[in-house]
Amino acid sequence: MPVSALSGVHYLLSDIDDTLTDDGVFPADSYRALEDLRAAGCVVVLITGRPAGWCDMIARFFPVDAVVGENGALCFYRDGDKVRQIWNDPADVRTANLKRLHTIAGDIVGEFEGTALAKDNPWRASDVAVDFAEEVGPLPLSTAEAIRERFEEAGATAKVSSIHVNAWFGSYDKLSMFARWLNEVEGKTVDAVLAQSVYTGDSPNDVPMFRRFPLSVGVQGIENYHLAPEDKPAYVTKSDAGRGFAEVAKALLSCFNNNKRD
Template identity: 50%
Template sequence: MRPLAEFPAEARRALRFLLTDIDDTVTDEGRLPAASLAAMERLSAAGLKVIPVTGRPAGWCDHIARMWPVDAVVGENGALYFSYDRSERRMHQGFAKSAEERAADRRRLEELRQRILETVPGSGIASDQDYRLADLAIDFCEDVAPLPDHAVAQIVRLFEEAGATAKVSSIHVNGWFGQYDKLTMTRRCLSERFDLDLDAANAEIVFAGDSPNDQPMFAVFEHSVGVANVRDFALEAPPRWVTQGRSAAGFQELADAILDARG
């Protein structure tokens, strides 16, 4: 990982899209600072499309798409995207699975929920679980006492033994049935809502993240940026650039770097 200061100004000027994780990337200790929203507003005013790409639930994504200064949001680690057209007053949606498939998955996840809670002492169900459509989020440090690494690994193993995909964020282990991830739904969102081919336009996109579940994005984007707390994890696919600031301060640092390059 190279310092953000080495991100060439010419490449920053060419950016048209900023994709970003939410938890511990634009937030700070679980809260969304006004400065992060202001950074998104400034980026949007400068002509960039801003798209959060998160593990957070569909219910939150509806709110984010409507209320934040963003152009779309990818949620539940790639299970869906929402994009609110303010001129039409219409929410555009895309889902990785049908409603029938999601209902069947929900029944399997309910069984897995009980198994994980009984097997891993101290684990909990994420407080936002009731607003999810497609995945199960196990809390290991947001609203429960932080669990040791071996307990987090055990949660991942229980998901995988049941045939589910499991990804670790900075606060949750998210599990779901299916092969989608943040990257697959981001491709679809960019294509359907912005008529953009991700591979052809790679140099026009920057992605910011902080944790292992961002690795599919780090691996693909030429301009991937980790906020400084990404160094807390040993990643097989790290970001290309890293900020000096942690969490929200790092996101604001990235926004400033993009806007400074644009004059």
């Protein structure tokens, strides 16, 4: 990715697992990069499949402006010293959906040997996650795709990440909730910030963002998924996971510093 492509960027949007992390650990370099970019004036929004409970902590304690969680079910964002919440569905709908999803997921785990309900499910509010590569396996991507198909046969929306298959009821995704936060909090549309935004990700659940943002970057591990041409990010880093993100962060921070000197 040419550094010049990042010269007008004001929004850093990024997945978390296997994009900011290395082998399941959030390294100091990734945290420092977010901190430095935000201090330089960049708006930082993390967009993840991780649960609501985690997102509350991230919104409160990480150097971010907002975090979209559960693949678009929610957004928690900073408002001074408070954390505000945006939800796609009301609480009663979320409760009813979770009950149905756990029944489906239980059947699927019984069908696919070696899988398990993800251990972060107790902190989820809108979706369910089946683990195929975090604390089990890792199982082949073909297994993850088969699990996704089973959820879809049961009427759910499902996406594959680098570690889980997430499923929910509804047509929302990472992009739709980011667009809602952008409109309600920043007073802008996605079209208005396309040239000012870069998105980094690593797996198929990032495809809505890869498709929408011209400045989309996949860390090297994205090549494992053999995405259709229209689903691929515009650029791929030389390194994987957090080290790949570090390439983007370094280039972006350089642009911010150069702009200040100019």
